[in-house]
Each structure stands twice: as C-alpha cells, then as structure tokens.
Amino acid sequence: MKLEAPFSDRSTRRRSKRKARAKRDSQPFDNVIKAAFGIDATTMVPELVEGVDVVSAENVELDRSKLKADLIFRTYRKRRETVIDFELQAGPDRDMVYRILQYVAALYDRYREAVIICVIIYLFRCKVVTSPHVMGYDDGEEYLTIKFRVICLWELDPVPIVARHLMPFYILLPGMKDP
Numbered sequence: 001m002k003l004e005a006p007f008s009d010r011s012t013r014r015r016s017k018r019k020a021r022a023k024r025d026s027q028p029f030d031n032v033i034k035a036a037f038g039i040d041a042t043t044m045v046p047e048l049v050e051g052v053d054v055v056s057a058e059n060v061e062l063d064r065s066k067l068k069a070d071l072i073f074r075t076y077r078k079r080r081e082t083v084i085d086f087e088l089q090a091g092p093d094r095d096m097v098y099r100i101l102q103y104v105a106a107l108y109d110r111y112r113e114a115v116i117i118c119v120i121i122y123l124f125r126c127k128v129v130t131s132p133h134v135m136g137y138d139d140g141e142e143y144l145t146i147k148f149r150v151i152c153l154w155e156l157d158p159v160p161i162v163a164r165h166l167m168p169f170y171i172l173l174p175g176m177k178d179p
Helices: 009-024 028-048 096-111 159-163 167-175
Strands: 071-077 080-089 115-122 133-136 142-146 149-152
Touching: 080 096, 096 115, 096 142, 159 167
Parallel strands: 080 115, 115 149
Antiparallel strands: 071 080, 133 142
C-alpha cells in the first residue's frame, strides 16, 4: 500500500487549478457590472449621468508607463507633506494641460495624502498655458479645475538673485528680464 504525501503532485495540481480559476475571476462583481454596461449602456449611462447620449463604448487600458515628470521634490509645507513637480518647458506645448493633469493624478495616487503642487517653468519666450484650467460645459457648469503655477523666466528680475548671491540661479540669468 502506497501512502500519498500530503502535498503530492495530484493535490498540488488541484490547488493550482483552483488558484488559476480564482485568479481569472479576481474581480467577479466588477466583471458582472461591466458585462451589464456592455449590454445595456445606452439605457444605463443616461440614467446615471443626466443629459448624455451614449455614442460608443470603449475598453481603454490606461498606460502610465511613459509618464515621467521632470523634477519631483517631497517637502513639508504648513506641517503637511507636499510633493512639488517642476516641469521645465523650452517652448510651447499645446498638450501641456493634459500632461499636468496626468502628472497630478499619478502623483496624488502615489503619495495619497500629500498636497501636490505643479510648477511649469518656461525657459524661453513662448505661448504659455494659464492657470487655473477649467473644464466645463458651454452653459458654464464646471466639472474639473486643475491649478498649477507658471513661472516665465523672461519675466523674472535678475537683480535680487545677484544681490543675494544665489549662485545656483546664475545659470538662469541670461533668460531673465534685462540680464
């Protein structure tokens, strides 16, 4: 008579199959609701968001792997953790607001309770984005406002920097107002 070890190949295979089934359906409730929306979106969505008509349904996987902020600093301000994102711009970027929105959302997701401050530093004269950027409807209803700070190097006075001997800023002097 051969005794089977408690962790024999057969029992291990059964556990593996159960784990595989559990892994495949790790979000059973999400999947059921997604399926319902997939079938009846034209009825369900307008009931949940008044005044809309569904044009299409899309399954979009958001890839943030290419998202890279320029300079990130963790600080404290008013006894609260604050994350500052400096974005350096050498020229105009019509997609800047969208990038800032992605950076702020990703940083907020990563640091959770921290305050996120985004600062765009324009190095050369160009068209700049203005803050706040308000997303809304033609009737004036706002649905999202993103605030950030804008520093235009060509508007900064170099005299206080030189007077205070702030040497790390000397590299920026040629781009400042009346250097």
